[in-house]
Amino acid sequence: MRLALHAALAAWVALASSALAEERIEVVTTTTDLRSLTEAVGGERVAVTSLVPAGLDAEEYQPKPQDALRLKSARAFVRIGLDYDLWADRLLLATPNGTIRRGAPGYVDASYGIATLEVRGMSVGPGDGHAHGNGNPHYWLDPHNAEVITASIVAGLTRIDPESAGTYEANRTAFLARLTEKIAQWEAKLAPMRGMALVAYHNSWPYFARRFRLDFVGFIEVKPGVPPSPSHLAGIIRLMKERGARIVVREPTEPQRDVAFVADKAGAKIATLGGAVGALPQANDYIALFDANVDALTAAAR
């Protein structure tokens, strides 16, 4: 009897929650940052999944069979673009879901309208750790760019769900108000570091540097996936000594050994910053990501 009651209860809960899920619009994003921003504007109206789980390197992600299933039932798809999540192209080509293909109403390329940095036609000039001719893709690391990104997301959501347009716009306005306040705080906290020389493992930080006026003078990794040569490392260490760089910025997915080696030789500290939401345990949404990064930087500069 008791068992039957439990079973009935469980079935009811399952039914109720699936009914609730049907209410919400399923949105798939490529990264956790976009998930956080989509949740910020979508609020209760959306159920968002990120294809790349928190803490994985999105540039090297390999899609899984489950990802194809997620796309199949999605009504909107939000991606970083700028060749950052190229692996998503093959998923999109394979999906039978016509509403999220490139150019369809549910397709959102969040890089649309972003003022891109470090555009290099076809790999012009010295290597800087990127094979991205279309510009450096880490634009979400400038919190001001969230204004543009959320605008694209609201436009996409409005296309597939016009009735809730007002809700999305209101959510976005509230989020941006909170963000603007936070940006002022972050800028104040990082103001003493203006112009301070920093070194990073990978060139993920130009947008962040531009917003907070930081000076990344060099990178340990010259090409993604290729270990640095001894002369490059010697050059970096010499540069750090010349410019008085006392901080090496590392993301949790980047090799501890090489970073520790450079920091040790140059007498610098290591600051571990998250390149995406969820990369650090305390960075569980877009604003918390910057809180964590700003704290890590100021702690290392002390």
Added chain:
Amino acid sequence: MSDALAFLWLPFLVAICLVGIHAYFGIQVLKRKVIFVDLALAQIAALGATTAFMLGHPAQSLATYGYSLAFTLAAAILLAFTRNWAGRVPQEALIGVIYVVAAAAAILLIDRAPQGAEHLKQILTGNILTSGPHDLALIMPLYAAIGLLHWSLRSRLTGTGSLAWEFVFYATFGAVVTSSVAIAGVLLVFSFLIIPAAIGVMFASSLGRQLAIGWVAGTVTSALGLAGSFAFDLPTGAAMVCAYGASLALAGMLYPFLRGDRAHALRTTIAAARWGAAALLAASAVQLAAAPRADQPLLDTAEAMIPVLRSLYLSRNEAATFADASTYAARYGADAEQLNELERRNRTQGEALDDFSIARISSFLKSYGEMRKGEQFVMQEVRARARERIRWAGALGLMALALVAAPLPWRRLAKVSG
């Protein structure tokens, strides 16, 4: 120079230690014909470390090391048995299976853990360049102890003894490989293991001499590889592996000179070199005649090394267009870099540029990129057309060079026809 020394002396010492123990194990491994056993053991150790990581132990803790070691010992038991199981299926096949299953199992585990992939990568792709005194402090006593153990047990660890002695062999080898792969990476450790041993085995038959030759070859090659990686700005591990490959090739080429009829060896070498050159020239001739617009590896390399060669087949107009396009391409590239540099400086200096100015810069940069691509297209097109024009003459010329290079017995041919 002082920079180079300051950077390379520690990796060099580490390399000497690694060559010291691996050359010995390499000779044993070659004798047992279990060439890829180090990859299997390294992968098993990585699987152990991954399991520890999944259970919540930090990366460099005692627990993680314990798991690694336990997995390696279990694998050593398995490997000791593979010799007996190897009947119809060769032992090497079983070792290969252990390797791929361990690698795949680690990926399945990692899939469940955030940041696990990087963790696994770090276990298997050490970087000898960033090895430090703590690495030396770990491996020197370990390798010395294992070396002494093997020396005292040398009559037992022959590969023909009982299962227990085979277990001792694989267990100690596992301990060596686990530490060395974390320092130098899978590729380089495999080179340390096999190549000095192979060179030693090639030139000597007693273990002592094989070891001595292997150690000298390994030490010299490591020094050259490290120096080359500094001088030519190359990733160290990959440069060293290629240096090892080259040293094995060189040893193979020297072998006939040191062990046999020198005059005959010299003649064979020269003939082989001439046939090689002839084949290359003939293939280029066919490629030029058949597909003049496609890549011409030989011509492209020659032109890159001696640009004057281009004037041999470009008309004056074509040469002018080519030079013009090349100048403009370089100028657009430089202009774009200047603009990028301006933006970079502005991040910290002066009044910050607003988004509108940044967007303008980025659209300028895109235009520069397109213009540069256009100029490069012009260069390619000019060259392709000129090559199309001279395809037959060029192919004939190359073919004639091939005939000259080939060691054909001209005199005998002349006699026969005459």
